[in-house]
Amino acid sequence: MKIGLGFHQKLLTKQNFRFARQMGATHVVAHLTDYHTHPMDLELHRKMYSYENLKKLKSEMNEEGLEFHAIENFCPAHWHDVLLDGPKKQEQLEYLKKIIQSMGEVGIPILGYNFSIAGVWGLTEKNVARGKAKTAVFHTPQETPIPNGTIWNISYDQLAEAGEFPPITHKQLWQRLEYFLSELLPVAEDAGVIMAAHPDDPPLETLRGHARLVYKPSLYQKLLDIVPSPNNRLEFCLGTIQEMTEGDLYDTIEQYANKIGYIHFRNVRGKVPQYEEVFLDEGDIDMIKALKLLKKHNYQGVLIPDHTPSTDCDAPWHAGMAFALGYMRAAINSLNHEA
Numbered sequence: 001m002k003i004g005l006g007f008h009q010k011l012l013t014k015q016n017f018r019f020a021r022q023m024g025a026t027h028v029v030a031h032l033t034d035y036h037t038h039p040m041d042l043e044l045h046r047k048m049y050s051y052e053n054l055k056k057l058k059s060e061m062n063e064e065g066l067e068f069h070a071i072e073n074f075c076p077a078h079w080h081d082v083l084l085d086g087p088k089k090q091e092q093l094e095y096l097k098k099i100i101q102s103m104g105e106v107g108i109p110i111l112g113y114n115f116s117i118a119g120v121w122g123l124t125e126k127n128v129a130r131g132k133a134k135t136a137v138f139h140t141p142q143e144t145p146i147p148n149g150t151i152w153n154i155s156y157d158q159l160a161e162a163g164e165f166p167p168i169t170h171k172q173l174w175q176r177l178e179y180f181l182s183e184l185l186p187v188a189e190d191a192g193v194i195m196a197a198h199p200d201d202p203p204l205e206t207l208r209g210h211a212r213l214v215y216k217p218s219l220y221q222k223l224l225d226i227v228p229s230p231n232n233r234l235e236f237c238l239g240t241i242q243e244m245t246e247g248d249l250y251d252t253i254e255q256y257a258n259k260i261g262y263i264h265f266r267n268v269r270g271k272v273p274q275y276e277e278v279f280l281d282e283g284d285i286d287m288i289k290a291l292k293l294l295k296k297h298n299y300q301g302v303l304i305p306d307h308t309p310s311t312d313c314d315a316p317w318h319a320g321m322a323f324a325l326g327y328m329r330a331a332i333n334s335l336n337h338e339a
């Protein structure tokens with residue numbers, strides 16, 4: 001098993017690549033644009049996903065001894081009509097294919113995606129992790145409808161008419177996913193790129209009135225079966241799976257270990273509709289047990305910390321990640337010694 005670190009766009013710097021290497025990471029997962037700040041800037045997003053930029057980023061990572069392992073998420077501006085079955089759907093799908101082809105040419109093996117309308121929503125920050133560390137919590141928020149022109153809490157169309165768009169059903173959502181995968185997976189196969197699906201976070205059957213895709217472990221199988229391909233895999237988020245009310249995390253690892261693209265290695269206390277993200281060693285998941293099961297199934301891929309509580313110091317994000325990476329490295333080394 002290999003250790004990676006996930007970076008948001010602003011953190012994709014030489015200094016941070018060194019930090020990752022110093023903490024024992026060997027792989028990078030990158031979010032390529034800051035779509036919260038520039039939701040409408042399609043040109044900027046396209047530039048970030050271009051062959052030239054991917055190649056440049058990869059060589060910067062390689063210079064610091066890291067591999068460019070995965071891109072996590074498309075920008076809402078790239079594919080809102082794929083999710084919403086809108087008029088630009090086919091045009092947007094063609095652009096997503098181009099991204100996958102560029103990834104193949106540059107040699108970036110995995111694309112993580114989240115096929116979701118409401119996205120990650122309803123989380124707030126509270127000082128409830130150990131030692132009053134600030135962290136993301138989901139505490140049964142009041143669900144509000146989704147305004148027109150919005151996807152993933154991002155307004156992609158400021159000219160959209162006022163009002164809300166009608167909620168979509170599970171059947172519609174799965175049909176859209178099927179079309180998306182049937183268009184993209186053949187391209188991904190040719191390019192040698194794996195597509196890895198993140199489950200819905202928070203994992204609720206519906207959110208803000210809209211159907212969610214993978215909110216219980218058995219729906220992972222449905223996703224794998226709907227368009228069978230060796231390149232159809234999972235972005236396996238331990239925290240999100242633990243937040244699900246159905247199924248058991250350890251059984252889920254055993255079931256899907258050989259279908260994982262890469263792993264979000266994080267811990268949580270509670271389940272929907274009430275949970276708190278916590279440090280790796282204080283949540284409901286026995287992280288060592290999880291690692292042992294992955295090892296049992298010969299999982300050879302990458303694990304990244306995903307999120308972690310912020311720490312009270314001058315570098316809250318870095319310190320939180322350093323703690324997570326040190327924990328992961330010690331745990332994996334110790335399992336390897338046992339073997």
Ligand SMILES: [Mn+2]
Nearest residue numbers: 237240264306
């Ligand atoms: Mn995750």
